[in-house]
Amino acid sequence: MSLSSAASCDSREGVIVRVSCVALPLKDRKYTIRELQLEELPLLVGLWKSIGFMISTDLIESMWKCDKAGMLAAVAEDGEVIGSCCSPFVGEGMAKLCLHGTQLCYRNQGLGTELATRAMEHIGDANAYTLCIPEHEHIYLNKYQFNVSPRIFQILGPAVPRLAGVINQLPGVRVLDSERGVRELLMDYDTEIVGFNRTALMDRMLKEKNTMLRIALREDNQIGGYGLIGDGVHGAAIVRHLSADSIEIAELLLGRLFRDFPSVASRGVWAVGCIQSYESHSFFKKFNLKSIHEMKLLRRRGVDNDLSRVYVFY
Known part of the structure; x- marks a missing residue:
């Protein structure tokens, strides 16, 4: 699932929560967008746990084992994962675009777009799918030529x-x-x-x-x-x-x-x-x-x- 809004679903209470962080402005923080190593996956899990997103640690590791080059994140100099957009190939000719988001303090500053661009470069011309909230579907429809399934998911x-x-x-x-x-x-x-x-x-x-x-x-x-x-x-x-x-x-x-x-x-x-x-x-x-x-x-x-x-x- 893709979720990059300031609000997200808290899996403990089923309510919308907001997660904030106190850090340097993005323009003053040095980071690298790169594939994560196996030992860094807990940092990715930690980012999405802090956001309040329902996530499976086991699935993240399974996707990494399938295609570690698609497990992309923005990693700061101190090793903190401040954002991610993963696009591992999970089947023959099919990638899963998921875990697209950043820490709240770095949203709406271009990092999410930068991450998505790198993820889509990994996918290339192959097919891909994602699950996202309706408020964000325009991101994938307009820029990355995704199409909406008529099925309703909740x-x-x-x-x-x-x-x-x-x-x-x-x-x-x-x-x-x-x-x-x-x-x-x-x-x-x-x-x-x-x-x-x-x-x-x-x-x-x-x-x-x-x-x-x-x-x-x-x-x-x-x-x-x-x-x-x-x-x-x-x-x-x-x-x-x-x-x-x-x-x-x-x-x-x-x-x-x-x-x-x-x-x-x-x-x-x-x-x-x-x-x-x-x-x-x-x-x-x-x-x-x-x-x-x-x-x-x-x-x-x-x-x-x-x-x-x-x-x-x-």
Whole structure:
């Protein structure tokens, strides 16, 4: 997701907060825009944690392992990360533009534009996508030729989900807790859903120590959906992905993720829900997940995929 406004969503309270810093004016501060090293990733996480943005440390590391040249940040002489705009390639010919923002005291001074320019140079002519708040879509539409997806996305949470009455089993569907024996089927299913092959990123996400996978396997031994959930830096968990062939399978998977992931019951959960219809709106409401902000999915070029089966996209 891209978020570069002075206000951002605080993942502890679900409110808009403002983060300030006391520092030298940007014109007096020496910095370099460059790719981050592995040991510097906690500094990037720290920047976005201070902003109040829901973020997964594990996902940042997985993206770095996919394409460290795309993990760009403005690093001051003292080593502080004062801004970032990341554009790692997360699939074949597809980059993810994300983590675009700066410390509040350096906003509206050209640093965000400088970072975005470098990130887009890394992408070149390849396809790319980003999630951003509506107030910022003009940045990517006008200057970088992105196009808006008609799908509506909303930030949901944070909330401790309600599980009473949620589907716990379905005839002809088994829920698996790992990809063992179905890895290739899972990768093919993911490619069909998102519209590009992101096996390299998926392989890394499946190895994350703080991330949980649940797969719905139909009686014909075909994938019927899958979901990922992981830790967030503010304590609440983050649903990283949820796709399913039916809303019933989606409910089964999401309920299983919420029941099985330890921190959900005590710390709550975030998600970026794809609101396709009144039915999907009611789906999230059933879990007590309420919208606090709209998001827009932007892509440079369209892809051949089926967003109607996507319930959560991060």
